[in-house]
Amino acid sequence: MPVDLGSRSWEQLFARHVAGDTGDEITAILDQAGSTDAIALSGGFPHPDTFPRAALAESFPRVIGDPAALQYGPTAGLPGLRDWFAGRLGAQEGVRPGDGELMITSGGMEGLGLITRCLLDAGDRVVVEGPTFFGALVGFQRAQAQVDAVPVDSEGLDVPALERLLRERPGAAPKLVYVIPDHQNPTGLSLSVERRRELVALARRYGMLIVEDVAYRELGFDGELRPSLWALAPDVVAQVGTFAKTFTPGIRMGWIAAPAPLIAQLVRAKQNTDQCTGALGQLLLEDYGRSGRFDQGIAFSRTFYRARRDLMTAALGAHLPEEMRFTRPGGGFFSWVTAPGHVDTVALQARALAQKVTYVPGRAFYPDARGGNELRLAFSRVPDEKISEGVRKLAGVLAQAAGLRGAR
Structure with a gap:
């Protein structure tokens, strides 16, 4: 039923930072993922085969009897979960968060949103990778930050x-640098150890906070675990993580490890969003973690996704024109394709969809006009037998648009 607002339009009622929004890449990807007839190389969804259903079925009867399970909880997270996960970080990273240096969030996106809300005023400078995760990018832009890639x-x-x-623009230094150092979304690339140390040194020199997104850190395929930025410099790094890829995305949980003054401010901000992350999910995760199955599940996921990566890169090597480049990720969910400069991957979406295949155009991952000839492919949830077929169809669309032959 239409709503009569009288003398005001909806655009006039919307806040300035959302008025005029024309696209929503996350919503589009979620919608595409529900399609039954297209090969969705667009959405970076974990595969249901990696979800710990059996472990959760065993945990639930134990957990549901806990008085805390169905009640409000502390805004920073339940003490038991924070203790288990702080210990895990300490064992893995060589640094354990101190008192007041770790909080549980309702997913990684909430963590990024809280940091944005607490640190950025209109006009503040932010540095991101180019390309970068568009969910973070949209958040920074809606905060009316000045974003450099x-x-x-x-x-x-x-x-x-x-x-x-930083040298050439000597005005106010960026407040934060947002980086995905491990198996980056969207390229699958990882930050070298030398550059990690250089980045930390720059942050200290210029007084910048590094926001380290570790969504894919534990999904490396070669067994190498480079030092996290937070472990190298917990005084200037806020590590934002999610359990969506290592536990389940349906139970919305993540974490932030950061200096205590920042965590305190983030906790105050969370009190005005969802107040506290769901206690039932926290208890299930703690029970799963303390059982020892958490690490077993991650080991299974690494093997599972490595096989998907191999299928994707083999298909790209076989079907993409030799004039096009693609990344072979060392972990995570994504490969990044670069076509000749005259190819417009936004305009090609409809043609690809007509061939029953989807992807994410590269422009979504930049704060400016770059990325027009680039695109992101996800191999995480597509059935094995559909990966090569989807790449073959997409390669044909790209080759035709570029005026090239369709295979290497």
Whole structure:
């Protein structure tokens, strides 16, 4: 039923930071994922085969009897879960969060949203990777921040380029640098150890906070675990993580490990969003973690997704024209394709959908006009037998648009 607002339009009622929004990539990806007839290479969804259904079925009867299970909980998270996870971080990273340095969030996106809300005023400078995760990018832009994108290469964020940017623009230093150092979304690339140390040094020199998104950190395929930025410099790094890829996305949980003054401010902000992360999910995760199955599940997921990565990169090698490039990720869910400069991957979406295949155009991952000839492919949830078929169809669309032959 239409709503009569009288003399005001909806656009006039919307806050300035959302008025004029024309696209919503996250909503589009979620909608595409529900399609039954298209090969969805667009959404970075965990595969249901990696969800710990049996363990959760065993945990639930134990957990549901806890008086805390169905009640409000502390805003920072239940003490038991924080204790278990702080210990796990300590064992894995060599640094354990101190008192007041760890909080539980309702997913990684809430963590990023809380940091944005607490740190950024209109006009503040932010540096991101170019390309970067569009969910974070949209949040920074809606906060009316000035966003600069620094290129990435085979070693991850181009830290020397970031240093040049800081020298050449001597005004107010960026408040934060947002980086995904491990198996980055969208490229699958990882930041080298040397550059990690250089980035930390820059942050200390210029007084910047590094926001380290570790969504895919534990899903490496070669067994290498480079030092996290938070472990290298817990005084200048806020680590934002999610359990969506290592537990289940349906139970919305993540974490932030950061200096105590920042955590205190983030907890105050969370009191005005969802007040507290769901206690039942926290108890289930703690029970799963203390059982020892958490690490077993991650080991299974690494093997599972590595096989998917191999299918995807083999298909790209077989079907993409040789003039096009793609990344072979060392972990995570994604490969990044670069076509010749005259190819418009936004315009090609409809043609690809007509061939029953979807992807995410590269422009969604930049704060400016870059990325028009790039695109992201996800291999995490597509059935094995559909990966090669989807890549073959997409390669044909790209080759036709580029005026190239369709295979290497």
